[in-house]
Amino acid sequence: MDFDLTEEQRLLQDSLARLLADRYGFEQRKEYMKAPEGWSREMWSSYAELGLLGLPFSEEEGGFGGGPVETMLVAEQMGRAITLEPWLPTMVLGGGFLRHGGNDALRAEFAPKMVAGELLMAFAHTERQSRYDLHDVASTARRDGSCWVLDGRKGMVLHGDSADKLVVTARTAGERRDHRGIGVFVVDAGAQGVTRRGYRTVDGQRAAEVELSGVRVDGGAVLGDPADGLPLVDRVVDEAIAALAAEAVGAMEVAHNMTVDYMKTRQQFGRPIGSFQALQHRAADMLVQLEQARSMAYFAAMSAEEPDAAERRKAMAAVKVQIGRSARFVGQQAIQLHGGIAVTMEYAAGHYFKRLTVNDATFGDADHHVRALAEAGGALAA
Template sequence: MDFNFTEEQEMVRDGLSRLVREEYGAETRREVIAGDAGWRPEIWAQLAELGILGMPFSEEDGGFGGGAVDAMVVMEEFGKGLVVEPFVPTVVCAGGFFKHAGSAAQKDEHIGAIVSGERVYAFAYAEPQGRYDYADLQTTAKKDGEGYVLNGHKAVVIGAPWASHLVVTARTSGERRDRDGVSVLVVDKSADGVVTRDYSTVDGRRASEVYFENVSVPADALIGEEGGALPLIERVTDEAIAAQCAEACGAMKVANAMTLEYSKQRKQFGVPIGSFQVLQHRMVDMYTEYESSVSMTYLATLRLDADERARKLAVSAAKVRVGQAAHMVGQEAIQIHGGNGMTDEYAIGHYFKRLTIFDSEFGNVAHHMKRHIALSANR
């Protein structure tokens, strides 16, 4: 299997690496996430200008002919700088729905707006009672003439404070937790009846609680088949998981480098703490965890176009491995930095927070371990 990147992918990696180094220093990021906006629209515009937002889309859809590997390259570099701009909610999630199931008109309107950077989207799928079951929905979309009336509450919608549109999962028929009857709709966030409560997340991003109160949605807001969207949701979220695994790998790589450098500078008993054999062993273990995470992320990314079972097995295996590694690397980095690691002025604390939150998105280690076991048993 060829793990070499194309010349174009290497060029993208080099360009993004330079952008992140120049624009995402620890102090700059700290100021941005503490500000009122919480992100930089000018960076989003720059990503659009560089073609980053259009990389995963085919040329027929208005993109640049890339795919999941290209998104992986982008997300690894974003992870190195803890970039907060909403690439996964907008490009991977919303873009994934339009790419896989959107009508020609939806692709033209929405993918075009994503590629140009004109619009930001958020994926509103999680509900307070739902845990990681995408079919456990109390949000409903009931037929009203040709369109729908949307009611419900979506929790921790990442990127929603910046979004112009929301991609929403809702039940159009059936009972709670039924696999059938789940639909996906795109909703203008400025529509009457959409109420949001915005807040900062522990890892420096922004999210919203989103409430839909008799929101009228036109018929052409439906993405894909009415009532049959659960396999589509699972496919798109698997793609998001693979992308975020790449992000975690980037964050772990930097956390390891920061910890190694700190161990060379911090002295105890008159010598650098990095000379202590027990800490050397721990840092080797951190590096091993990172390397195994990279391998599993590559495998998951390459299996995204495989059959459903193979895709789910690879993605769940990656989420488990990377989730475990992110926890271990984050914890060890803080331990080796000591009390300094938990202060806001030390960048390692910000990496620790992002690596910790990674486990809770789109299913934690326990959830994906169960999914992998269930899939393995049903051969």
């Protein structure tokens, strides 16, 4: 199978790599984290100038119609720099919902603003009781004339404190854990009845707790079928999992390289610790885990557009299992081989481990997806 990139894909990858190398060093990242929003608006504008924010949209909408491979390339570079900007919630999740479930009016209104970097989105789906189950929705949406009225609470909304629009799941019919009866709505973050409490996550990003109390949503702001929106949610989340896999690979690669370089310079017993065979074996095991994760990131990019929803879900579960296990091993070994310096805020290794840990927990950790695969009969048919 040919994994060579096209000239346009190489240009995209190289352009972003140069931008992040020039303007997203570790010390610069710490400065961006101190900004009021916890990330850099200036860098967001640079992403727009580079065309990254047009990735999910067609040329007619002002984008360039990128697919899963282009998303993978961007996500990997974002992972290498452990960027703080809301690219995943806005472009992968928000853009995915618009692309797959938005009507013409919503796309025409939102796409140009998103491409220009003027509109931020966030996906509000997790609830206190739901854990990783996308179908566990207690928030409600009831009809009121031509509008919908939403009530409920959402937690861990990535970059929900700075988003202009929230993509919210709410139950239009059925019981709390029914797979049908879930609607997907676009809610103005500043609408009456919307309350947000922002906070910093363990990996330096931002999130928010969101409360909806009698929030009115126009009937045209519904994404997909209000009576059966879960397939849309599954599809967009599967695309986000593919992006998260690539991001994790980028972070793991830097963590591994950083660790090997440290082993070459750290002296113990009068010689570099990298000269000890036991530590060489651990560094080699890190590389094996990294390459296994990279293969699964490629598999995720190839599977993201699989039309069979059941097969796509199994593929992404398998991806999350391997990526989660690899990320944990690489991150833990990076901490152990660096020693005490790795757990200080002034050194990058711990920050990469934190991002990998949060990456694993986003949309279900490895243990959750092992169970999902077992219930589905395994990744491959017997």
